[in-house]
Amino acid sequence: MKRMTFWFEYASTYTYLTVSRIDALAQAQGVVVDWRPFLLGAMLKDRGMVEGPFTGQPSKLRYMWRDLERRAAHHGLPYRKPSVYPPNTLLTARIGTLAAMQGWCEDFTREVFRLHWTEDVAIGSDDNLRRALTSLGRDAEEVMRAAQTEGNKQLLRAATDAAEALGIFGSPTFTIGEELFWGDDRLEDAIAFAVAADAARSAARSQAAA
Amino acid sequence: MKRMTFWFEYASTYTYLTVSRIDALAQAQGVVVDWRPFLLGAMLKDRGMVEGPFTGQPSKLRYMWRDLERRAAHHGLPYRKPSVYPPNTLLTARIGTLAAMQGWCEDFTREVFRLHWTEDVAIGSDDNLRRALTSLGRDAEEVMRAAQTEGNKQLLRAATDAAEALGIFGSPTFTIGEELFWGDDRLEDAIAFAVAADAARSAARSQAAA
Numbered sequence: 001m002k003r004m005t006f007w008f009e010y011a012s013t014y015t016y017l018t019v020s021r022i023d024a025l026a027q028a029q030g031v032v033v034d035w036r037p038f039l040l041g042a043m044l045k046d047r048g049m050v051e052g053p054f055t056g057q058p059s060k061l062r063y064m065w066r067d068l069e070r071r072a073a074h075h076g077l078p079y080r081k082p083s084v085y086p087p088n089t090l091l092t093a094r095i096g097t098l099a100a101m102q103g104w105c106e107d108f109t110r111e112v113f114r115l116h117w118t119e120d121v122a123i124g125s126d127d128n129l130r131r132a133l134t135s136l137g138r139d140a141e142e143v144m145r146a147a148q149t150e151g152n153k154q155l156l157r158a159a160t161d162a163a164e165a166l167g168i169f170g171s172p173t174f175t176i177g178e179e180l181f182w183g184d185d186r187l188e189d190a191i192a193f194a195v196a197a198d199a200a201r202s203a204a205r206s207q208a209a210a
Numbered sequence: 211m212k213r214m215t216f217w218f219e220y221a222s223t224y225t226y227l228t229v230s231r232i233d234a235l236a237q238a239q240g241v242v243v244d245w246r247p248f249l250l251g252a253m254l255k256d257r258g259m260v261e262g263p264f265t266g267q268p269s270k271l272r273y274m275w276r277d278l279e280r281r282a283a284h285h286g287l288p289y290r291k292p293s294v295y296p297p298n299t300l301l302t303a304r305i306g307t308l309a310a311m312q313g314w315c316e317d318f319t320r321e322v323f324r325l326h327w328t329e330d331v332a333i334g335s336d337d338n339l340r341r342a343l344t345s346l347g348r349d350a351e352e353v354m355r356a357a358q359t360e361g362n363k364q365l366l367r368a369a370t371d372a373a374e375a376l377g378i379f380g381s382p383t384f385t386i387g388e389e390l391f392w393g394d395d396r397l398e399d400a401i402a403f404a405v406a407a408d409a410a411r412s413a414a415r416s417q418a419a420a
Contacts, residue, residue: 048266056258059377063390070399167269180273185395189280 002031002198004176004190007163009040010089010096010112010123011052012171013068017184019113020077023106025187031194035105037096038160039089040171046164052086053170071184084122092124094147095133097156104136111135212241212408214386214400217373219250220299220306220322220333221262222381223278227394229323230287233316235397241404245315247306248370249299250381256374262296263380281394294332302334304357305343307366314346321345 006022008015026033041052054061065081072079092112099105111132115121121128133140146152166175174181174190176197181190216232218225236243251262264271275291282289302322309315321342325331331338343350356362376385384391384400386407391400 057379059374060379062377063379063392066390067392067396074399164269167272169267169270169273180276182273182277186277189284 002029002194003034004031004174004194005034005036007036007038007166007168007171007173007175008109009038009171010092010109011086012040013064013085014071014184015172016113016117017068017071017075017077018172018187019110021075021184022187023110025191029191029195031191033106035096035100035109036159036163037093037100037105037109037156038163038168038171039093039156040163041086041089043160043164044169078118080118080120082116082120082122084124087116087123087125089124091144091147092129094152094156095129095143097159098143098147098152101155104138107136108132212239212404213244214241214384214404215244215246217246217248217376217378217381217383217385218319219248219381220302220319221296222250223274223295224281224394225382226323226327227278227281227285227287228382228397229320231285231394232397233320235401239401239405241401243316245306245310245319246369246373247303247310247315247319247366248373248378248381249303249366250373251296251299253370253374254379288328290328290330292326292330292332294335297326297333297335299334301354301357302339304362304366305339305353307369308353308357308362311365314348317346318342 004026006018008018022033044052054064069079069081096105096109096112099108112123112128115128115131116123121131129144130140133143163173166178167180168175168182170182172182172184172187174187176190176194179193179197181187181193214236216228218228232243254262264274279289279291306315306319306322309318322333322338325338325341326333331341339354340350343353373383376388377390378385378392380392382392382394382397384397386400386404389403389407391397391403
């Protein structure tokens, strides 16, 4: 089976591009994607690294907004610069984690990003979460309660630890086994790698069977 | 005229990809490229920013080497991991600056990178500089003397200040007017922008003349 894991932080700006693009690209190649939210900021901080890619770098931050706008246009994606940056993503990531376990992370995440990036309803806000959950026909109160149980919090911590163990340092990141691809710019390469890895496994199996 | 400026730091790893690719891509679109060396590390340090993109980020550094190797293969470029990282690039940048003024920066830079990235003759080493200069039929002693004159040092400082004023924070960077593109991944976009900017200027001139 062609498969890859998509690791992401809800506060990551470039991740908007990937969330909008990954489904069509992966489906076209028959690659199954596992969506895996984690907490990038917390992870970097724990490791004594600068908390975000733009911390203390005003010119890089300014460039990022311009580049993101251009890339969205390049890919034909709607774009409206959000008022809130960086958003507080803890509760959203907890809900995303619960959703990943229950099989609706992809739909939830796409709606959360759509609201943030096209209607300026900030990720992490109560409004963003309730609207995203309601649009999926979910009971917002119930989901928020379930997302804050100790077991679910642990799940998110475990995902963040797993990301760290894999050598992940940014979002979006794509992994196929131990092979790592970082950035929306590497989405196509990651999908191609997943396809090639599957072909290599099939060839090895045929050879073993022969 | 279709034109863009290619700002670069000799110590930048991804810049190897650009140095190897830019000529063919720009020529195919009729874009003239001005090669402009500057000192990225010194600039970031002066601004109180972390000195390099990988400082204190071991997992990002490890990823960079793997990604670079993959990208070189993707573009069909020879690649051999250099023993020295980061190289000391002050004298090389001074010679590149002199060369830019005299019209041979491109040939010099390509050879300096080729030696570093295919023969492991480290950028900044005496061997690298002498071999690059000699292969261009230049008198190495004379060039080194000329590169260390106060006037030439000033030129490099001025280029670094100009890069900072433009909001440059990394290498390679491409500028067309005030539009900035960062990274080898944006080389094609930058060239397309230079072509479009020229077309827009021509249209404006025709309209003014009509």
